Amino acid sequence: MAPWGYEKDNGPAHWHKDCPIANGKNQSPIDLINGEVKYDSGLKPLTAKYVPFSDAKFLNNGHSVQFQPSAGNGSELTGGPLAVKYNFEQFHFHWGNNDTEGSEHRVDGKMYPAELHFVHWNSTNPSFKDAVGSGGPNGLAVLGFFLKVGAENAALKPITDLIPKVKDAGTSVTVPSNFDMQAILPATLTDYYTYDGSLTTPPLAECVKWIVFKQPLEVSAAQMEAFRSVINRDGKPMGGNYRPPCPLHDRAVKTSFK
Ligand SMILES: Cc1cc(C)cc(S(N)(=O)=O)c1
Ligand SMILES: [Zn+2]
Numbered sequence: 001m002a003p004w005g006y007e008k009d010n011g012p013a014h015w016h017k018d019c020p021i022a023n024g025k026n027q028s029p030i031d032l033i034n035g036e037v038k039y040d041s042g043l044k045p046l047t048a049k050y051v052p053f054s055d056a057k058f059l060n061n062g063h064s065v066q067f068q069p070s071a072g073n074g075s076e077l078t079g080g081p082l083a084v085k086y087n088f089e090q091f092h093f094h095w096g097n098n099d100t101e102g103s104e105h106r107v108d109g110k111m112y113p114a115e116l117h118f119v120h121w122n123s124t125n126p127s128f129k130d131a132v133g134s135g136g137p138n139g140l141a142v143l144g145f146f147l148k149v150g151a152e153n154a155a156l157k158p159i160t161d162l163i164p165k166v167k168d169a170g171t172s173v174t175v176p177s178n179f180d181m182q183a184i185l186p187a188t189l190t191d192y193y194t195y196d197g198s199l200t201t202p203p204l205a206e207c208v209k210w211i212v213f214k215q216p217l218e219v220s221a222a223q224m225e226a227f228r229s230v231i232n233r234d235g236k237p238m239g240g241n242y243r244p245p246c247p248l249h250d251r252a253v254k255t256s257f258k
Contacts, residue, residue, distance in 0.1 A: 004202045005063060005232065012243045019204045026137065026206040027246035028197030029104035032253060037193060043256035046080035046143070046189040046211065048118075050088060050182040058162045059172035062233035063201060063241050066092035067159060067175065075181070077120045077141055080211055080256070081194045086120035086141045089128050091181075093117070094200075095147075095227045097239035103146055104200050104242045105193075105212050112216055113224055114147035115242070116184075132205050137196035139207030143189075150218035155183035160219070163226040169233040184217070191215060191257040200243045214257060 002010045004018065016022035056069040068090045069075075075088035095114035096102025103115040120141045121131035131139040153160075158179050165173040191214040198206040230238040 003233070005234065006240050006242070007234065007236070015202055015204065019202045021198070021204050021206060024198070024204075024206055025247075025249040026196055026198055026251065027204065028200050028208060028210060029106070029243060029245055030195065030197065030248055030253070031106040031109055031245040032193045032212065034108055036248075037253040037255045039258050040254040040256065043081060043192075043194065043254060044079055045256070046077060046082070046192070048075075048077050048088075048143075048182070048185055048189065050075040050185075052177060052180060053175070054177050056175040056179070057172045058159060058166055058175050060166040060169050060230060060238075062169040063238070064092040064094065065163060065166055065227070065230055065238075066090055067181075076123070077118075077143070080189070080192065081209060081254070082141055083138070085123045087123050087128075089119045089121055089140075091116060091118045093147075093227060094242040095224070095239055096242065097228060097237060099149055099224070102239070102242060105144055105146075105210075106245055107146075112146035112148055114219070114227060116145040116147060116217065118143040118145075132199075132203075132207050134207065137207065137209055139205070140199075141209045141211060144210060144212035146213070146216035147219050147224075148216040149221050149224055152220035153184075153218055153223060155180065156217075156219060156223065160223040160226045163230060167229060168231055186213070186215065186217075189213070191255075193253055193255050195251055195253040197251075214255075
């Protein structure tokens, strides 16, 4: 099989051949159906403590654009549904070629134009890789933020301004050390959906505690267009790099809000 992608000949319907877990019972993303979620008053806000990185790259890996520090620096996530501290690993995006599609998770069937994933790994593991392979839904904690078109996002601007420098697959650029990742996050991380799921791209490991925020972030039309100028490994626009929703099977989706 050609390396996995999102085209007709290598897209989500093909992934099960190399990754049989694609047809597993804990796959992501899912459609978050408000009539089927259950409020859990025990779900407190999350706390993200992000420290500016002195050495981080922004890269085009052929299927997304990703902010990747060279090493951990004590940036961590705690609280919410998490029993332990999780270390920040990377953030990346999924988006569409127009404003009606692009997000991975959906809300009552609605897609947003893009979705931002902040990836963290369970600090009881020696490394990110061990956390992915640790078995069970507590290896990684991924924060999902929907993006909608509106005001310019000043916190994401240092990143979206770098997109033209990573237009082609396999390219990367150093991120200025004064980039303030914390500023991307809302002041309080309160209203979210949470469920046990998987990586949304191969290897599709079922190791993720998903935490998807109800309130979308805004980005400007120009910032959305920047994403849509990115090229994938086949020389085509990368837009459409989202997996369709997977069956919920007998999982519960809990909310921190009524
Ligand atoms: C393959 C993969 C790796 C990582 C760290 C995160 C994801 S996702 N899109 O589920 O957040 C996918
Ligand atoms: Zn993702």
